[in-house]
Amino acid sequence: MNLLAVVDASVNKEGLQDLTMQRTVSSVPFAGRYRLIDFPLSNLVNSGVNTVGVFPSNPFSSLLDHIGGGKSWDLDRRKNGLFFLPVTQRNGGLSTVGPFAALEEHMQFFTKSIQPYVVVINSFVVTQLDFKDMLKQHIKSGADLTEAVSSGVSLKTYILSKELLIELIQTHRDKKVVSVEDVVNLKKSPYTFNDYEYSGYFAIIDSIQSYFQASLALLDEENRKQLFLPDRPIYTKVKDEPPTRYIHGAHVKRALVANGGTIMGSVMDSIISRGVCIKKNTQLEKCVIMQKCVIEENCDLSYVIADKEVHIGEGVVLRGTAEQPIVLRKGAIVTKEDL
Known part of the structure; x- marks a missing residue:
C-alpha cells in the first residue's frame, strides 16, 4: 500500500471535557466495547494501510494502555506497523486536525518512510472509510489535497503526497497556517483541492450531546449494519470475559x-x-x-x-x-x- 497514516489523537474538544479529563478524545469509550480510536485504526487496516503513526497529547496513558503495540489490529510488526508518537502539547492539543507543530516533532517518521502518500485522519469521527478507494480517486483527480466529505459535511480526513506534507510542515510558520485542516479550509494557494464523497454511516463526536446521540443511534439496526460490516470488522483490545x-x-x-x-x-x-x-x-x-x-x-x-x-x-x-x-x-x- 502506497499510503502512510497519521492518526491525530491530539485534537481537543472542549465540549467533551467531562469525558476527557483523564483521557484523550481518542480513548473515549463508544458502542459498549470500543474506543473511538478503534474506528480509524480498523479502517486503516481494512484498507491495507500497515504503517500508522498515532500522535497523542497528554493525558495519553489510557490510550497507550488500550492500543499497546497494535496487536489487536495486526500492527505489531517488525517492519512498519504502529508507531506511538506523543507530542509535547499538554492538556489537549489544538481543535484542528493535523497540526504541523506537532507533526514537526517527529519528522523522522515521514523522512524514513517509503510511502509516497499520507492520509491524515482524526479520531473523533466514526466512519467506515475505504482509504484504498479514496487514494485512487485522489490520484485520478490530480489535486494536491483530497478531503473526505459526506453530503457537504467534512469528515476531517485528508490525503496528500508525503512530499507536500513535509513542505507544509517545514514552511507552515511562513505561510501562516497551523494544520492540514487549516490549509484545506482556507483553500490556501497555490494548492488544488478535491472532495471524496463518502456515502456510509458516520458520526462526529465533538460534544456530550453528539456523543449521546451517536451512542443511542446505534440502537437502530440500519445504523449498525452500515458501521459494523462483516468484511470490514472493527477491531478492539481483546478482553476474555464471560457473557453477561x-x-x-x-x-x-x-x-x-x-x-x-x-x-x-x-x-x-x-x-x-x-x-x-x-x-x-x-x-x-x-x-x-x-x-x-x-x-x-x-x-x-x-x-x-x-x-x-x-x-x-x-x-x-x-x-x-x-x-x-x-x-x-x-x-x-x-x-x-x-x-
Missing part, C-alpha cells in the same frame, strides 16, 4: 449489552459496557453506562452517561434530557444524600 448474566426478573429491551456484566433490573434503549452490574428493581432508560459501573437496587435513571467505574447508591433517581444528559465522571460515587 441475566438474573431472574431482569428485563432488557432494545439495548446493546457487552460481556462480563450482571443484569437484575430493567434496561431499555441503552448502551451497557463490559463488566456492568445493574441490581434488582433498578430501571435504566436511554442511558450510556461505561465499563465496571455498579448501580445498586431501586434506582431510576434516564438520559444518563456514567463514565467508567461509577458507583450509584441505592434508591438514586437521575433524570436528564436528550439535549442535556446527566454526565457522571469517571469513578464518581453518587448517593441519595448527594442529590
Whole structure:
C-alpha cells in the first residue's frame, strides 16, 4: 500500500471535557466495547494501510494502555506497523486536525518512510472509510489535497503526497497556517483541492450531546449494519470475559449489552459496557453506562452517561434530557444524600 497514516489523537474538544479529563478524545469509550480510536485504526487496516503513526497529547496513558503495540489490529510488526508518537502539547492539543507543530516533532517518521502518500485522519469521527478507494480517486483527480466529505459535511480526513506534507510542515510558520485542516479550509494557494464523497454511516463526536446521540443511534439496526460490516470488522483490545448474566426478573429491551456484566433490573434503549452490574428493581432508560459501573437496587435513571467505574447508591433517581444528559465522571460515587 502506497499510503502512510497519521492518526491525530491530539485534537481537543472542549465540549467533551467531562469525558476527557483523564483521557484523550481518542480513548473515549463508544458502542459498549470500543474506543473511538478503534474506528480509524480498523479502517486503516481494512484498507491495507500497515504503517500508522498515532500522535497523542497528554493525558495519553489510557490510550497507550488500550492500543499497546497494535496487536489487536495486526500492527505489531517488525517492519512498519504502529508507531506511538506523543507530542509535547499538554492538556489537549489544538481543535484542528493535523497540526504541523506537532507533526514537526517527529519528522523522522515521514523522512524514513517509503510511502509516497499520507492520509491524515482524526479520531473523533466514526466512519467506515475505504482509504484504498479514496487514494485512487485522489490520484485520478490530480489535486494536491483530497478531503473526505459526506453530503457537504467534512469528515476531517485528508490525503496528500508525503512530499507536500513535509513542505507544509517545514514552511507552515511562513505561510501562516497551523494544520492540514487549516490549509484545506482556507483553500490556501497555490494548492488544488478535491472532495471524496463518502456515502456510509458516520458520526462526529465533538460534544456530550453528539456523543449521546451517536451512542443511542446505534440502537437502530440500519445504523449498525452500515458501521459494523462483516468484511470490514472493527477491531478492539481483546478482553476474555464471560457473557453477561441475566438474573431472574431482569428485563432488557432494545439495548446493546457487552460481556462480563450482571443484569437484575430493567434496561431499555441503552448502551451497557463490559463488566456492568445493574441490581434488582433498578430501571435504566436511554442511558450510556461505561465499563465496571455498579448501580445498586431501586434506582431510576434516564438520559444518563456514567463514565467508567461509577458507583450509584441505592434508591438514586437521575433524570436528564436528550439535549442535556446527566454526565457522571469517571469513578464518581453518587448517593441519595448527594442529590
